[in-house]
Amino acid sequence: MSNKYAIGIDYGTESGRAVLVELSTGEEIESHVTPYPHGVIDEVLPDSAVKLGLNWALQHPDDYMEVLRRSVPAVMKQSGISAEDVIGIGIDFTSCTMLPVDEQGTPLCFKESLKLNPHSWVKLWKHHAAQDEADLLNEIAARRGEPFMSRYGGKLSSEWMIAKIWQVLNEAPEIYRQTDLFFEATDWVVSQMTGNIVRNSCASGYKSIWHKNSGYPDRQFFSALDPRLDNLTATKLRGNIMPLGTKAGELTPEMAGVMGLKPGTAVAVGNVDAHAAVPAVGVVTPGKLVMAMGTSICHMVLGTEEKAVEGMCGVVEDGIIPGYYGYEAGQSAVGDIFAWYVDEAVPNYVHMLAGQEGIHVHEWLEKRASAYKPGESGLLALDWWNGNRSILVDTNLTGLILGCTLQTKPEEIYRALLEATAFGTRKIIDAFTQSGVEIQELYACGGLPQRNKLLMQIYADVTNREIKVAASKQTPAVGAAMFGAVAAGAERGGYATIQEASAKMARVLEQSYRPIAANVLIYEQLFQEYSRLHDYFGRGGNDVMKRLKTIKENMHTDVHHDSL
Ligand SMILES: Nc1ncnc2c1ncn2[C@@H]1O[C@H](COP(=O)(O)OP(=O)(O)O)[C@@H](O)[C@H]1O
Numbered sequence: 001m002s003n004k005y006a007i008g009i010d011y012g013t014e015s016g017r018a019v020l021v022e023l024s025t026g027e028e029i030e031s032h033v034t035p036y037p038h039g040v041i042d043e044v045l046p047d048s049a050v051k052l053g054l055n056w057a058l059q060h061p062d063d064y065m066e067v068l069r070r071s072v073p074a075v076m077k078q079s080g081i082s083a084e085d086v087i088g089i090g091i092d093f094t095s096c097t098m099l100p101v102d103e104q105g106t107p108l109c110f111k112e113s114l115k116l117n118p119h120s121w122v123k124l125w126k127h128h129a130a131q132d133e134a135d136l137l138n139e140i141a142a143r144r145g146e147p148f149m150s151r152y153g154g155k156l157s158s159e160w161m162i163a164k165i166w167q168v169l170n171e172a173p174e175i176y177r178q179t180d181l182f183f184e185a186t187d188w189v190v191s192q193m194t195g196n197i198v199r200n201s202c203a204s205g206y207k208s209i210w211h212k213n214s215g216y217p218d219r220q221f222f223s224a225l226d227p228r229l230d231n232l233t234a235t236k237l238r239g240n241i242m243p244l245g246t247k248a249g250e251l252t253p254e255m256a257g258v259m260g261l262k263p264g265t266a267v268a269v270g271n272v273d274a275h276a277a278v279p280a281v282g283v284v285t286p287g288k289l290v291m292a293m294g295t296s297i298c299h300m301v302l303g304t305e306e307k308a309v310e311g312m313c314g315v316v317e318d319g320i321i322p323g324y325y326g327y328e329a330g331q332s333a334v335g336d337i338f339a340w341y342v343d344e345a346v347p348n349y350v351h352m353l354a355g356q357e358g359i360h361v362h363e364w365l366e367k368r369a370s371a372y373k374p375g376e377s378g379l380l381a382l383d384w385w386n387g388n389r390s391i392l393v394d395t396n397l398t399g400l401i402l403g404c405t406l407q408t409k410p411e412e413i414y415r416a417l418l419e420a421t422a423f424g425t426r427k428i429i430d431a432f433t434q435s436g437v438e439i440q441e442l443y444a445c446g447g448l449p450q451r452n453k454l455l456m457q458i459y460a461d462v463t464n465r466e467i468k469v470a471a472s473k474q475t476p477a478v479g480a481a482m483f484g485a486v487a488a489g490a491e492r493g494g495y496a497t498i499q500e501a502s503a504k505m506a507r508v509l510e511q512s513y514r515p516i517a518a519n520v521l522i523y524e525q526l527f528q529e530y531s532r533l534h535d536y537f538g539r540g541g542n543d544v545m546k547r548l549k550t551i552k553e554n555m556h557t558d559v560h561h562d563s564l
């Protein structure tokens with residue numbers, strides 16, 4: 001029998017990437033990246049003068065289709081393999097990235113009459129404008145003693161589905177009314193490929209308060225939020241929810257033509273980006289924390305029991321690997337903080353020197369920052385540039401750098417920012433282990449681990465744990481391809497289970513990062529200081545960050561009104 005292949009597509013924040021993977025070894029034959037033509041829409045709606053509010057982040061649904069139109073034919077062409085031998089497709093996506101569609105599955109933002117309404121567009125995972133709804137949801141759920149809250153670390157994020165839907169209802173009831181379904185973007189793209197409406201258990205479990213045994217919370221809960229949401233789950237969230245690895249359907253002839261594949265190719269149910277990465281680094285058992293490190297970090301670990309962990313994003317049975325409870329926590333900005341610093345705050349001379357050396361500013365800063373010992377700069381930062389997802393679950397928190405003097409150098413600030421994100425991860429690890437979810441080893445994947453060695457050493461030192469790094473630079477896409485192979489099934493040359501696929505296809509690099517004892521000691525002291533700042537600013541000791549944000553929002557509203 002000829003070699004068989006699957007295609008995995010990873011839909012990130014800025015781009016979608018397709019990889020073509022050989023199934024017996026996991027070898028990545030070809031890959032192709034399609035940057036989203038409209039990128040992240042956070043200022044003005046496309047082709048319009050409609051300005052977006054603070055904390056908005058939207059996307060264009062056609063950008064996702066563009067990835068299918070460009071990247072899939074590209075990997076097929078580059079590889080020269082026959083479409084007959086591609087037996088499965090899997091996709092993974094940022095989440096909760098959601099959109100409203102009509103009865104035909106058409107995104108409401110495609111309609112002339114609705115396209116100027118921001119609520120008709122895709123709300124990206126990092127859309128943070130539903131915080132009021134999230135706060136109220138948390139208050140009502142706590143008052144009612146809703147049992148599901150313990151599965152979500154005691155608080156639901158404004159990034160998740162119900163807060164986002166509620167914001168649509170509050171601010172654009174006409175869009176809510178015209179919405180037939182609210183979709184996770186991953187499920188919408190699968191529906192476009194197969195013609196079937198199939199939701200995936202992973203996104204539904206983590207982001208939409210769905211539970212394998214008890215389903216969604218009852219109608220009384222939704223009525224208590226808002227009587228207009230009473231029947232939400234039976235109407236606008238309806239649809240079969242299927243476990244990961246299930247075949248959602250087969251590629252339609254039309255989409256097969258567009259993608260250069262065969263009609264009938266198996267398509268797996270959608271998945272969440274970070275979660276797809278777990279089997280792709282070979283993690284299918286408990287005790288191993290996988291960190292998907294990119295724009296943000298998602299932390300995933302498996303367990304055999306359901307435990308309550310402060311501030312986790314969720315624990316979902318079968319949510320990552322069938323047969324286990326999958327735990328997820330996360331930091332809403334990591335690479336994004338470093339990007340902010342490089343783009344917005346690094347002095348011009350650094351850009352010039354990096355240019356003269358022919359290296360990227362990140363590399364220049366990393367090189368200089370590596371010359372410092374832990375603690376040597378006297379700086380400490382709080383990594384809340386995009387709020388705090390875990391463990392405080394509060395998007396109203398903001399960033400902080402402490403200890404600057406007239407001598408402070410850009411590379412010292414860069415190092416302090418790297419360290420701050422490592423302390424954020426350490427907080428998450430401590431929350432898990434203190435609640436009885438074991439973590440012995442760390443695995444890292446995503447765009448950061450192979451780009452920044454200093455960052456990885458700092459993480460090993462701060463967490464005092466060895467870190468293994470994924471061999472692939474496209475780990476979620478490889479994981480998605482594995483689920484595509486499982487959807488195709490063993491009889492067609494794929495795999496019967498994700499565990500089997502992982503055993504054959506997962507790969508990590510030989511070189512790992514081990515903690516350096518001297519650094520561990522200093523970082524332990526710095527972490528104690530970080531924890532003091534964390535609790536002071538994050539747990540009500542001083543709500544200055546929130547007061548500043550309120551003043552800013554009020555000023556923004558005034559300025560906006562003045563300019564009308
Ligand atoms: N050398 C570097 N050191 C630290 N961060 C980097 C470096 N190069 C790129 N980044 C950051 O990595 C992030 C992109 O990560 P990636 O995993 O590729 O994307 P995504 O999170 O969208 O999947 C960006 O936020 C960027 O600022």
Ligand SMILES: O=C(CO)[C@H](O)[C@H](O)COP(=O)(O)O
Binds near residue numbers: 095274293
């Ligand atoms: O919450 C998520 C997964 O559960 C998001 O998808 C994630 O935080 C965004 O991922 P990335 O940093 O890779 O763009």
